[in-house]
Amino acid sequence: MTWQGKLTDRTASIFRGNQMKLKLVNIQKAKISTAAFVKAFCHHRLIELDATAVHADLPIPDIISGLCGNSWIQQNLRCLLLDSASIPRDSRLLSFGQLTGLRILSVFNVSFHSEDLADVSQLPKLESLDISNTLVTNISALLTCKDRLKSLTMHYLKCLTMSKSQILAVIRELKCLLHLDISDHRQLKSDLAFYLLQQKDILPNIVSLDISGGSYITDGAVELFIRQRPAMQFVGLLATDAGYSDFFTTKQGLRVAGGVSMSQISEALSRYKNRSCFMQEALYRLFTETFSMQVTMPALLKLVAIGMRNHPLDLPVQFTASACALNLTRQGLARGMPVRLLSEVTCLLFKALKNFPHCQQLQKNCLLSLTNSRILVDVPFDRYDAAKFVMRWLCKHENPKMQTMAVSVISILALQLSPEEATQLQEELFIAVKELLAIVKQKTTENLDDVTLLFTLKALWNLTDESPAACKHFIENQGLAIFIHVLETFSESAIQSKVLGLLNNVAEVRALSSELMAEGVVKHVSSLLQSKEMEVSYFAAGVIAHLTSDSQPWRSRGLQRSALLQDLYATVQNWPSSTCKMMALVTYRSFKAFFPLLGNFSQPEVQLWALWAMYHVCSKNPSKYCKMLVEEEGLQLLCDVRERSGADPQAQQIAASILDDFRMHFLNYRSPPLC
Numbered sequence: 001m002t003w004q005g006k007l008t009d010r011t012a013s014i015f016r017g018n019q020m021k022l023k024l025v026n027i028q029k030a031k032i033s034t035a036a037f038v039k040a041f042c043h044h045r046l047i048e049l050d051a052t053a054v055h056a057d058l059p060i061p062d063i064i065s066g067l068c069g070n071s072w073i074q075q076n077l078r079c080l081l082l083d084s085a086s087i088p089r090d091s092r093l094l095s096f097g098q099l100t101g102l103r104i105l106s107v108f109n110v111s112f113h114s115e116d117l118a119d120v121s122q123l124p125k126l127e128s129l130d131i132s133n134t135l136v137t138n139i140s141a142l143l144t145c146k147d148r149l150k151s152l153t154m155h156y157l158k159c160l161t162m163s164k165s166q167i168l169a170v171i172r173e174l175k176c177l178l179h180l181d182i183s184d185h186r187q188l189k190s191d192l193a194f195y196l197l198q199q200k201d202i203l204p205n206i207v208s209l210d211i212s213g214g215s216y217i218t219d220g221a222v223e224l225f226i227r228q229r230p231a232m233q234f235v236g237l238l239a240t241d242a243g244y245s246d247f248f249t250t251k252q253g254l255r256v257a258g259g260v261s262m263s264q265i266s267e268a269l270s271r272y273k274n275r276s277c278f279m280q281e282a283l284y285r286l287f288t289e290t291f292s293m294q295v296t297m298p299a300l301l302k303l304v305a306i307g308m309r310n311h312p313l314d315l316p317v318q319f320t321a322s323a324c325a326l327n328l329t330r331q332g333l334a335r336g337m338p339v340r341l342l343s344e345v346t347c348l349l350f351k352a353l354k355n356f357p358h359c360q361q362l363q364k365n366c367l368l369s370l371t372n373s374r375i376l377v378d379v380p381f382d383r384y385d386a387a388k389f390v391m392r393w394l395c396k397h398e399n400p401k402m403q404t405m406a407v408s409v410i411s412i413l414a415l416q417l418s419p420e421e422a423t424q425l426q427e428e429l430f431i432a433v434k435e436l437l438a439i440v441k442q443k444t445t446e447n448l449d450d451v452t453l454l455f456t457l458k459a460l461w462n463l464t465d466e467s468p469a470a471c472k473h474f475i476e477n478q479g480l481a482i483f484i485h486v487l488e489t490f491s492e493s494a495i496q497s498k499v500l501g502l503l504n505n506v507a508e509v510r511a512l513s514s515e516l517m518a519e520g521v522v523k524h525v526s527s528l529l530q531s532k533e534m535e536v537s538y539f540a541a542g543v544i545a546h547l548t549s550d551s552q553p554w555r556s557r558g559l560q561r562s563a564l565l566q567d568l569y570a571t572v573q574n575w576p577s578s579t580c581k582m583m584a585l586v587t588y589r590s591f592k593a594f595f596p597l598l599g600n601f602s603q604p605e606v607q608l609w610a611l612w613a614m615y616h617v618c619s620k621n622p623s624k625y626c627k628m629l630v631e632e633e634g635l636q637l638l639c640d641v642r643e644r645s646g647a648d649p650q651a652q653q654i655a656a657s658i659l660d661d662f663r664m665h666f667l668n669y670r671s672p673p674l675c
Helices: 009-015 034-041 060-068 071-076 114-120 140-145 164-173 192-197 219-227 262-271 276-289 298-310 315-329 331-336 339-355 360-370 373-378 383-396 400-416 419-424 426-445 451-464 468-476 479-489 493-507 510-517 519-530 534-548 558-574 592-598 604-620 622-631 635-643 649-661 663-667
Strands: 024-026 048-050 079-081 104-106 128-130 151-153 179-181 208-210 234-236 255-257
Touching: 009 034, 034 060, 060 071, 114 140, 140 164, 164 192, 192 219, 255 262, 262 276, 262 298, 276 298, 276 315, 298 315, 298 339, 315 331, 315 339, 315 360, 331 373, 339 360, 339 373, 339 383, 360 373, 360 383, 360 400, 373 400, 383 400, 383 419, 383 426, 400 426, 400 451, 419 426, 419 468, 426 451, 426 468, 426 479, 451 468, 451 493, 468 479, 468 493, 468 510, 479 493, 479 519, 493 510, 493 519, 493 534, 510 519, 510 534, 519 534, 519 558, 534 558, 534 592, 534 604, 558 604, 592 604, 592 635, 604 622, 604 635, 604 649, 622 635, 622 663, 635 649, 649 663
Parallel strands: 024 048, 048 079, 079 104, 104 128, 128 151, 151 179, 179 208, 208 234, 234 255
Antiparallel strands: none
């Protein structure tokens, strides 16, 4: 519940009473009040509580007070994690002393003072303590628990007023220590670790030593220290000058968190997932190591995702992580990644965009990740947010390479938006259509039929699909004149089919179809009816079918309409009865625009085109389009064509073929009879 953000005062109430027997409770980052916490959790026999970064509505004094209200918890709570939790300014000494069973305590990044340390050091069973980034000025109180303390973490103790010799004197007395962490921020140039490594009579039982970020640390000094303590299993050397010696790769059983090799970087990302300074350093090292990565590494991408999730408001972490994510998923690497992991990373990228809307390089990395076909097609993420981002990006940036990527992404995202989502994107849609038309106009003027032009035409085609608003924007921004110029300039079938595909979308909108009846438009479209390229001929026929299906606008041009209908009929009759392999571009979100054509028995020419089109797509993808026909109640229209006396024989034949050839598919979605 905590992980999904579902733990609130209301939902926590299910843990009241005795129906459940909770032992381990994790309320990390939860927004929960003191009253709800006490009523929901403090009557259970808790052994561990993780309240890391819990909301300020539940401050540390209230947590301790609630726990101490249960005598069983006082004696038996073993682990308490309070990292980054809040303490009111007027609070006095924190009363940890009553939690006598406590073995593990972490107060990383908390307003925890030397007086609090003195209180905690009295705990009779304390074995592990993390006082990193606290306000402790003197650690001498640790001598009180020197015979039982096994793990001490004091990363970035910025307020210490003791001299190095005084600090080392205290550490020397902690002979039971198995783990010591005195890592620091690199920019502080702490040399405590340098002096620690010179000591021979210190930390005899140490197994794990973290000195990442320390100054003046050399391979020789670290190697000598470890050789004198052969039981050591871990050393932290990230952001130091050490870690390059072969010793660190050949020493059996030794793990190193550093930046020299992939194994060191992986260890660093795993160890320092809650420390932004080291996370940033490890991610930077990972970026340089994976720049030409050719092996799929899901475990590394998972560590990158953890870093992004744990530090959402840290720009250097988010920026570097986005670059690492690109390296780990570029080209074919994404194919070997789990979809769920790719989804998580993509969602984290968009979260970073919202938190840092003015970081252009972060935006660029996000756009680059979206150009990955595996992510764009197979991975679940918020397409609406993605479309909004890419459309806005397109309007702000003129870099040709980025422009090409943006329009390629839009061309695919446009088809993945629901009509409701497209409606909500009115402002972005208007700007995008205008910007895309400007690109088409520029490319046409330059007579440049490059990949950007093709992507842009496809993007406009897909944006106007089932979108009357986008079609209207197209007309209002002189789209017709620009597209006529395209047809006059280029004769490539790939360009012609995309232009005609968009004109089909406009023709389907009754309120706009009259705009296409301009002499220049009809002339160019009708001339392409006879194209040898099947797709070009098909889309040209679609435009003519929609335009001529209504006789009203043609009252003064009846002869021209009759001629167009004759040409349309002759063209469709000459098409192959079996589906054409070259018709790969033809896809539909709905058949509803076809239904008025199917019902137009006075114009069998338009019926014929609609029926041929429906048979073709049903043959290509029967599971998709047969289901669509059933759900949109199009079967009855097909039955009407087949059974209507006086209907065109060829139209009846195609309608019968659809009903018969795909009968079993239709029966998957409705009970017989079909008609």
